[in-house]
Amino acid sequence: MADMSTLLxxxxxxxxxxxxxxxxxSGGLDSTVLLHLLVQLRKTHSLPPIxxxxxxxxxxAAADAWPAHCxxxxxxxxxxxxxxxxxxxxxxxxxxxxRDARYQAFAAISGAGEVLLLGQHRDDQAETLLFRLLRGAxxxxxxxxxxxxRLGAGHLCRPxxxxxxxxxxxxxxxxxxSWIEDPSNTQTDFSRNFLRHEVLPILARRWPQAAASMARSAAHCAEAxxxxxELAQQDLHAAGSTSEFAWLGLPSLELTAIASLSPARQRNALRHWLSAFTSLPDTDHWAGWDALRDARIDAQPVWKLADGELHRAGGRIWWLAGEWLHQPIAPVLWPCPDQALALPGNGRVHFVGDIPDGPLQVSYRLGGEVMAQAQxxxxxxxxxxxxxxxxxxxxGRLPLLYRNEQLLAVANLPGLDSSPCGHWKLQWLPTSSDQGLS
Structure with missing residues (x-):
């Protein structure tokens, strides 16, 4: 016990x-031992509430008895x-x-400053490495x-x-x-169970330290x-200049700074950046990045990924997700222009300064619009x-302010967002891109 207690x-x-x-x-061996060890340790050490x-x-059906056991x-x-x-x-x-359902539950209960402890052990780590190796990770x-x-508002730890x-x-x-033996753990039609019961024992007979060696390799890969x-963070910092359209609230990078890197560094930087927004593409799907990067200057390339899209515009690449992928509903009447107007699927608009006479409504581009400009x-x-x-x-998402059929203003664009005399301005707070974060 002393050795395991010290490691823990x-x-x-x-x-x-x-x-x-x-x-x-879970009631299985590893979590049962972890809980028992912690209870023994708190008798002699000051620990957080457990x-x-x-x-x-x-x-x-067997799982119905497990809550009572626990x-x-x-x-x-x-x-x-x-x-x-x-x-x-x-x-x-x-x-x-x-697994997804389980971790969603764990994230929901993990408050700020709290830690969820999992009982996975060295053999589990070896199994994970072998499983991912066979998938080409x-x-x-x-x-x-x-x-x-990180997990929810707190952290996850595997001690x-x-x-x-x-x-x-x-x-x-x-x-x-005593602990629960999950009957499904013996079903070798599951890939991990096949590795656990059929492959790893054979490896251990030939190389007794196989699990320890694979876990050590995983640690080397984690360090790499x-x-x-760190390299990705440096490259992303160099590409993180501020755009004049930062008010759109969308993540973006300077294309030239990324494209000037070697192909391997490009993918490394983008993997790091995109991992906050979407599931990452497999190796073959990275051709979509090459096509977006190398498209003609006048092209409108889009790289569609699992949870959103990467667009190229104005010398930058932009991440779009959630409501940004759908055309907002219009027109929207503005009966109380002294109050901010919520735009379905497109944030909100409000006036700064005086309030123009109505009736007012907000719409979006259809094509062919004209606007009166001073001089x-x-x-x-x-x-x-x-x-x-x-x-x-x-x-297509820029709010256009109309009075009857007259286009009065385009939100947020200097020279187009205000009255001719400058008595008011139309300001738009776009939909947050937070729904694109994973």
């Missing part, structure tokens, strides 16, 4: 001042237990759907499960990654612990990925937008 305390050193530790308790969380997936375990250890029932979405992979994937990362399953089982038997992340007469709106270099993807 070392791994949890950065989190000793957390507001709370939540143990993800609670347990059991997620009930409802995927098999409740009995926690009662004996004097640890509060929270049971969360989740709905697993139907899909091609039950394993992945269950890169350095980031081969880094395996991270020891810690047992340096401990083998054999050590956990030896401890459990010595302490007289850290260096790649210039009536000018085609398309030409006015061209003169100001407004990105094409934004033109």
């Amino acid at each position: 305390l070392q791994a949890l050193g950065p989190w000793r001042n957390a507001k709370a530790w939540h143990v993800a308790l 609670t347990a969380v059991h997620v009930h997936h409802g995927l098999q 409740q009995a375990l926690c009662k004996g250890l004097g640890v509060p237990l929270q049971v969360i029932a989740v709905q697993v979405q139907a899909g091609a992979s039950v394993e992945r759907a269950a 890169g350095v980031g994937g081969l880094a395996g499960m991270p020891r810690q990362r 047992l990654l340096d401990v083998s399953r054999a050590q956990l089982e030896s401890y459990a038997r010595t302490q007289g612990l 990925q850290g260096l790649l992340d 210039r007469g009536h000018r085609d709106l398309k030409r006015l937008l061209n003169e100001r270099g407004v990105p094409l993807f934004a033109r």
